[in-house]
Amino acid sequence: MDQKEFYTILRKYREGIATPEEIAFLEAYYDLFEVEENVLDGMEDKAKAQLKNTIKVGLSEQIAAEERKSSSKVIWIKKWAAAAAALLFIGFASYLFTKQTTTNLASKPEEQVAQLDISPGGNKAVLTLANGSSIILNDKENGLITQDAGAEIVKTKDGQIVYRSKQSAQNAALNMISTPRGGQYQLTLADGTKVWLNASSSIKFPTVFTGAERKVEITGEVYFEVAKNRNMPFKVSSAHQVIEVLGTHFNINTYDDESADKTTLLEGSVKIHKLNTEGKEENISTILKPGQQAILAANAKVFKVSTADEEAAVAWKNGYFKFNRDNIQTIMRQVSRWYNVDVEYRGKISEDLFVGKINRSENVSEVLRILQLSKINTTIKGDKIIITN
Known part of the structure; x- marks a missing residue:
């Protein structure tokens, strides 16, 4: 040139x-x-x-x-x-x-480079078996990892975990897979349901599904592609709600540091029940159609249903961030979870809104560029990002 x-x-x-x-x-x-x-x-x-x-x-x-x-x-x-x-x-x-x-x-010296940028997260998770023992999944080689209560637990060549139930299995035990900050993971349950875990998330599930229902419990953010089985409804419980489905694709965001739980339906149909402080279902529910999102804010008495930005809801699962008129704090919560960093604000917090998308495989400096365009100063010190306006 x-x-x-x-x-x-x-x-x-x-x-x-x-x-x-x-x-x-x-x-x-x-x-x-x-x-x-x-x-x-x-x-x-x-x-x-x-x-x-x-x-x-x-x-x-x-x-x-x-x-x-x-x-x-x-x-x-x-x-x-x-x-x-x-x-x-x-x-x-x-x-x-x-x-x-x-x-x-x-x-530049190696120690100085470490202060200039932070690498993105990756496939990291811990499997906790019914007996309480833990297995760090990212350390395991492909193939059979272990067996637990009627199921073989296998790690595939692309790094996923798959549960394969034995035909003779009658009794199930609860397992849990959890991701740390800076981690994500994908697994397939014994019924064929596919699950994606975002950073700082978990799912508790039976090794095999028996009885009249398929029940799992989650924290954080999880995307589901539920295997269809009209005779055995699939239920997802979190701290504030229960989602009931037969076979569908949906995303649920239940992070404690967010202002509301958000359930986004991409395919099928779901019914969401509100839970009280004791974890029991209240007489408050809503049914979602594809393309809708239900928001349950803290202390809200009803669900707010609106048209969803489906791409933004599942961007994390597809490997990128998408911001749709989000403020700096919303963005930095995602950054904190994915890059395993703490965030400190100094001075007045910017009221700017941000729109666009960035690949999650980029170092954190690429995300911080969007703030610099708004003349917001960012400094990386160890595992902390300091935001100064």
Whole structure:
């Protein structure tokens, strides 16, 4: 890429016709200016200032245009094409500048790098058997892990846990799989129901299903694809509600630090019963249709049912964050759980709203970019992120 091509991209960016890869390239460059002023040492100061200002003006104009569309300030997150931006950067830097930069992340001491970024979570979980013993699943090799109360517990080659009931099984025992902060996991229950656990979540379930019902208990956030069995309804219990289904796909978010429990139905039908403080069903319930979400706020007497943002509800299960006019605290709760970090706020908490999506496989710095666009300062210190407005 020569200088003419580079400024062609700048012009397209200003006119709003740049491709996603070109946008990602320019945004990556602006980030280099913000974080590493000496990364372009080979460029003259005047040219560097002009380039920085050109990109900054383009970013500011895009943000301002989005603000005018809403009565409240909304910061739009770009869909970062990291690989494409990196390739463009390498080609441009080697061609346009004669002096190669020697100050980069790779050349910094290892302990300093650890303070600059935090890696994302991964497949981590603990299996607790009926006798109370625990197995760290991410440490186990593929194949048969153990047997418990009429079921074989197998780890598949893609890292999932599958329960296979024996034909002669009559008695069931309760097992539990739990994920830590920075963990997620997928399993298949003995009836074929598929379960995805988000970070800081758990599910308690029988090794085999017997009797008239299939009952499980959860905490945190869990996505279900329930195997159909009209003769044996499937029930999911959490602290404040019970969900009853025959066969369906739905997501339930019951984190203690969220303001409400949210149940989002993607397929089938579910009936949700409210529980009292003693864990007993009250005479309060609602039935969801596909595309609806039920919200049960703390101390609420009824469910609030509305049209769901299905993509946002299951984004975590599909490998990314999606924010839909979310405030900074909502975003940082997700960050805290997935990156296993604590969050500290200093100064007034921003009232900006954020929209967009980012891959959960990115380091935490990619998520923090959205806050920096709103001029919110972020600092990583060990396992803590400090937010300063």
